[in-house]
Amino acid sequence: MFDWLFGKRRRLFEQTPSEKESQLLNQGLWQARFLSAKHRDHLLRWSRVFIAEKNWEGCNGMQITETVQWSVAASAGLLVLAYPDWYYDKTQTILVYPTPYVAEVTDRGSLLTMNSTYLGGEYVRAGETIYRGPVILNWEGMSAGSSSSNGGQHLGFHEFAHQLDMINGPIADGLPPLPAGVGEEDWRTAFHREFEHAKQVVASGRQIWIDHYGLTSESEFFAVSTEAFFQEPHAFAQYHPNVYELLLLFYQIDMQSIV
Numbered sequence: 001m002f003d004w005l006f007g008k009r010r011r012l013f014e015q016t017p018s019e020k021e022s023q024l025l026n027q028g029l030w031q032a033r034f035l036s037a038k039h040r041d042h043l044l045r046w047s048r049v050f051i052a053e054k055n056w057e058g059c060n061g062m063q064i065t066e067t068v069q070w071s072v073a074a075s076a077g078l079l080v081l082a083y084p085d086w087y088y089d090k091t092q093t094i095l096v097y098p099t100p101y102v103a104e105v106t107d108r109g110s111l112l113t114m115n116s117t118y119l120g121g122e123y124v125r126a127g128e129t130i131y132r133g134p135v136i137l138n139w140e141g142m143s144a145g146s147s148s149s150n151g152g153q154h155l156g157f158h159e160f161a162h163q164l165d166m167i168n169g170p171i172a173d174g175l176p177p178l179p180a181g182v183g184e185e186d187w188r189t190a191f192h193r194e195f196e197h198a199k200q201v202v203a204s205g206r207q208i209w210i211d212h213y214g215l216t217s218e219s220e221f222f223a224v225s226t227e228a229f230f231q232e233p234h235a236f237a238q239y240h241p242n243v244y245e246l247l248l249l250f251y252q253i254d255m256q257s258i259v
Helices: 002-014 018-028 030-034 039-053 066-079 139-147 155-168 184-203 218-231 233-239 240-253
Strands: 055-058 093-097 099-103 111-114 122-125 127-130 134-137
Touching: 002 039, 002 155, 018 030, 018 039, 018 066, 030 093, 030 134, 039 066, 039 240, 066 093, 066 139, 066 155, 093 139, 093 218, 127 155, 134 139, 134 155, 139 155, 184 218, 184 240, 218 233, 218 240
Parallel strands: 055 093, 093 134
Antiparallel strands: 099 122, 111 127, 127 134
């Protein structure tokens, strides 16, 4: 089974990129136009594999088009350029709504939501991530971040950052699997310190640059910071330099030098 899976994956990856795929990548991820030729080629091939391997479902009348698939795939792939064999294998299904959607309250600890508004027994959600379950997105939110820096926000980056966070287990805690040479306890201590500092700044009546939703928990701090790292790297590094450097250790791509 694994020989079949990885053999098919390898064959898909090795196919020569087409002009149409290149255009779809540009449309789906504005950063793609600034990547090096090597990174761009890898992201295009990686996205093709990701699209082929996942189950895609449109919800509430949403049509799954190539544009939708490439936008989602490219946002997931940009996060793992340093990890070419990572294909979010615990995620089999991508659900896409046309706009933010209403969902029932759940007490599952493995479920993470973005920008939730409580409506008496239900939540209006922009997206969700479920451990070993689907990633759920809305196209309105995806489109805003795919075509511009969008003030540092990107729904795809946010939800797939949660997936990376949960590679180590079902409880997202802001600690992804770190590369060799990066000490887990040192990273965790530094990340926790920055999270607490940001909360203290806001509690004192001052402002932080990143979305305050990131102060909900360390997992949300990681996801919101990931959005900013890839969408607005210069401003993020200016106002949260220590967090930028921590994420650079994990993502291993200096977005300040690219965009």
